Amino acid sequence: MTAPLPRLPHALRLAALPLPLRPLSLLLGALTRRMAQAHPEMTRRMGDHADRHFLIDPVDLPWLLLLHPQGQTMTAHRRSRPPACDARIAGPLSAFLAMMHGAEDGDALFFSRDLAVEGDTAAVLALRNAIDDAELDLAGELAALSGPLAGPLRQALLRAERASGLTLHRQDDFA
Amino acid sequence: MMELVCPAGTPAALRAAVEAGAHAVYCGFADETNARNFPGLNFTPEDMAEGVRFAHARGAKVLVAINTFPRAGAEPLWHRALAHAEAAGVDAVILADLGLLAHAAEHHPGLRRHLSVQAAAANPDAINLYASAFGVRRVVLPRVLTVEEIAAINREIDVETEVFVFGGLCVMAEGRCSLSSYATGKSPNMNGVCSPASHVAYAEEGNDLAARLGGFTIHRTARTAPAPYPTLCKGCFTSGPQTGHIFEDPVSLDATHLIPRLAGAGVRALKIEGRQRSRAYVAQVVRAFRAAVEAQAAGRPLPESQLARLAEGQKATTGAYAKTWR
Numbered sequence: 001m002t003a004p005l006p007r008l009p010h011a012l013r014l015a016a017l018p019l020p021l022r023p024l025s026l027l028l029g030a031l032t033r034r035m036a037q038a039h040p041e042m043t044r045r046m047g048d049h050a051d052r053h054f055l056i057d058p059v060d061l062p063w064l065l066l067l068h069p070q071g072q073t074m075t076a077h078r079r080s081r082p083p084a085c086d087a088r089i090a091g092p093l094s095a096f097l098a099m100m101h102g103a104e105d106g107d108a109l110f111f112s113r114d115l116a117v118e119g120d121t122a123a124v125l126a127l128r129n130a131i132d133d134a135e136l137d138l139a140g141e142l143a144a145l146s147g148p149l150a151g152p153l154r155q156a157l158l159r160a161e162r163a164s165g166l167t168l169h170r171q172d173d174f175a
Numbered sequence: 176m177m178e179l180v181c182p183a184g185t186p187a188a189l190r191a192a193v194e195a196g197a198h199a200v201y202c203g204f205a206d207e208t209n210a211r212n213f214p215g216l217n218f219t220p221e222d223m224a225e226g227v228r229f230a231h232a233r234g235a236k237v238l239v240a241i242n243t244f245p246r247a248g249a250e251p252l253w254h255r256a257l258a259h260a261e262a263a264g265v266d267a268v269i270l271a272d273l274g275l276l277a278h279a280a281e282h283h284p285g286l287r288r289h290l291s292v293q294a295a296a297a298n299p300d301a302i303n304l305y306a307s308a309f310g311v312r313r314v315v316l317p318r319v320l321t322v323e324e325i326a327a328i329n330r331e332i333d334v335e336t337e338v339f340v341f342g343g344l345c346v347m348a349e350g351r352c353s354l355s356s357y358a359t360g361k362s363p364n365m366n367g368v369c370s371p372a373s374h375v376a377y378a379e380e381g382n383d384l385a386a387r388l389g390g391f392t393i394h395r396t397a398r399t400a401p402a403p404y405p406t407l408c409k410g411c412f413t414s415g416p417q418t419g420h421i422f423e424d425p426v427s428l429d430a431t432h433l434i435p436r437l438a439g440a441g442v443r444a445l446k447i448e449g450r451q452r453s454r455a456y457v458a459q460v461v462r463a464f465r466a467a468v469e470a471q472a473a474g475r476p477l478p479e480s481q482l483a484r485l486a487e488g489q490k491a492t493t494g495a496y497a498k499t500w501r
């Protein structure tokens with residue numbers, strides 16, 4: 001937890017820039033629905049805050065992501081056209097993934113300025129706490145979405161994790 | 176070995192604490208009955224029963240904080256919390272209010288009672304009264320005492336003492352601070368939240384990050400400096416000719432190296448603050464302190480603390496344990 005968080009190379013960001021948003025939004029939507037349905041306590045924990053719109057800003061990616069937990073939706077947007085939101089959370093993709101997988105503490109990332117928060121702070125806390133309790137596993141969720149390709153996908157994600165330094169699966173051992 | 180009492184804001188954090196070596200975990204219900212009533216945190220009665228099963232199966236205890244002060248007319252909420260705690264099979268409840276202590280002693284005599292830090296019992300007379308009148312078995316001491324004062328108190332009481340060794344600092348006599356009420360109308364004592372997130376706003380202004388609470392700017396920090404949460408007692412204020420952290424710096428407590436002295440002072444249990452923190456924080460801090468209390472019990476030198484990065488302001492203090500007040 002003391003090593004600096006990895007940032008995606010700028011070249012990757014440039015290469016991803018022309019990618020179409022619609023298929024990305026479809027994938028993100030399917031993933032969000034799956035996670036919300038597999039972990040219903042996540043939305044329950046958030047109470048009224050689940051109806052807020054959260055703008056996730058992974059600063060090393062070309063897009064902004066708009067999450068609406070109640071509606072179980074997540075959509076991708078161009079940086080030049082930011083959508084309206086109740087709260088914005090910004091930081092490198094690695095910070096979001098490490099927090100989601102229990103590898104990093106959200107408050108510590110905020111104290112160290114790796115993450116920045118604007119807007120409805122209470123809603124952001126509710127989201128952070130609900131996700132922390134759900135013990136999500138992105139690699140597992142993606143594998144579950146990909147049917148017969150689950151095995152090869154898990155292998156590919158493990159390789160990507162090693163190469164990029166991103167945390168792509170739940171950290172069962174916090175050491 | 177000294178007992179390590181560890182925080183859990185969620186069932187996942189409870190499991191992380193137990194697996195990292197907590198002897199006991201403290202938690203609360205998702206309402207105003209506990210002093211960490213934060214959005215997205217805490218336990219339903221069903222969560223609590225499940226958490227107790229998990230902890231007991233691994234030899235750990237569960238303590239439930241019902242440590243706010245009931246509002247007149249709304250007592251049934253606090254009474255129900257006690258009944259739910261007993262039904263879940265918890266090992267003790269942590270209470271602050273005199274009326275609630277009396278109710279617990281009368282209606283739940285078999286439920287072990289600890290006195291919350293929120294009661295601010297900081298002298299032998301007060302502690303002995305809570306013990307004789309309400310059968311309190313352990314007192315969580317407020318964070319305003321030196322190690323010598325704790326030793327002196329322990330010589331004059333028969334109940335166990337528990338002290339904070341790590342985490343956010345509440346620097347006043349707890350349960351008595353009204354700073355948060357002035358700025359937001361909500362307080363840790365009545366609503367379970369100090370400087371509540373619902374009243375917090377951050378804004379990037381030029382090269383600064385401004386942190387506001389209820390419209391008041393509590394901090395303004397440069398882009399490269401650690402970002403503090405706008406807790407009122409850790410704010411930067413102007414008073415007469417002086418501008419600075421009038422009450423306390425935005426730092427948090429780390430008393431790791433005082434563990435042998437606290438043991439010598441007769442302290443039974445060490446408490447880690449942080450029910451509002453993630454399971455990653457809980458696992459790391461609990462693991463580090465479990466190693467420290469084991470080293471202390473075996474007479475080995477204590478491991479160096481590696482926890483500074485988790486601390487607010489990313490700086491640590493030994494608080495009042497070894498402090499002269501401003």
Ligand code: SF4
Binds near residue numbers: 345407408409
């Ligand atoms: S303002 Fe500070 S001293 Fe007062 S209750 Fe909050 S944390 Fe404690």
